[in-house]
Amino acid sequence: MKIFITILFFFLLVGATAFWLYVLKTQETKSLDEKARREIGGHFIRLSKGTVHYELAGSDTGQTVILIHGVGSGHYAWDRNFDYLVHQGFRVLRYDLYGRGYSDRPQAVYDSSFFYEQLSELLYRLNLPPPYRLVSVSMGSSIALHYAGKNMHKVSHIALIDPASLGKGKVSWHIRLPLVSEVLMSLYWYPRAVQKQMAEFCNASTLKEYETKSRKQIQYEGYKRAILSTWRHTLQLNMTETMKELGKSPMKVLLIWGKCDRLVPPANSQHYQKAMPQATLVEIDSAGHLSNYERPDPCNAALSKFLKE
Secondary structure, eight states: OHHHHHHHHHHHHHHHHHHHHHHHHTSSOBOOOHHHHHHHOSEEEEETTEEEEEEEESOTTSOEEEEEOOSSOOGGGGTTTHHHHHHTTOEEEEEOOTTSTTSOOOSSOOSHHHHHHHHHHHHHHTTOOSOEEEEEETTHHHHHHHHHHHOTTTEEEEEEESOOOBOOSOOOHHHHSHHHHHHHIIIIIGGGHHHHHHTTSSSGGGOHHHHHHHHHHTTBTTHHHHHHHHHHHTTTOBOHHHHHHHHTSSOEEEEEEETTOSSSOGGGHHHHHHHOTTOEEEEETTOOSSHHHHSHHHHHHHHHHHHTO
């Protein structure tokens, strides 16, 4: 019996190992090397922590608008807003956060300081002068708030779209534990990553191109590691104290919320308005999370009016 149990355990171990190796082999099958960047196209710049994919357009004399996307997407989250803002006369920058889109996925702790340094260095290297108008969506709002809180003299406007900046400050055990979280990422979260993102829209059936773009960028090596680290160190942040400081400043604040946002309910806007009394709220009908992408027309109109104030 002992021999039988030993043999059974051995084969189970071999089978589990083979299955795990198969899963890893079929995920993140591409590398972000020079060849890949040539095929992807666009603009790339080498910063201290890695190469960053970005797009910058608009008049040199226009006010600088910076677009910051959320936790799981890339700068394509602004595809329906970027050109509009450029045509409104702004100098517009959008970029891929480290770990997603077509920016590098460095071995690092993906905390607010890490993303702050990326943005600060990018603005310096591109020689973009303040004052800045920050526009962010979802978790990107924590990055925007962090930057604005440290640079109140450089930021004149901040727009938060469906912001996710009220984390509970604690990380669930299954995300905190390295081996457990990595197994869950590969076997559960990663295979459903795009499906879960699409479920955040109010009417995802009309946004198939967003699904295609999302599936492309998660194929590159390092995405899973970067997302896990972001969940552990940035997604759980509660930015209330920073918002209160901004609430005492003359900074202009706009909140845009999809009325059908199930991921971050519109009722959360009350917390933001309490912390920043100068904030104006615009609610978007028939829009879920990422209302800027799902309903670009009303969102663009609200952004343009606000950014020109």
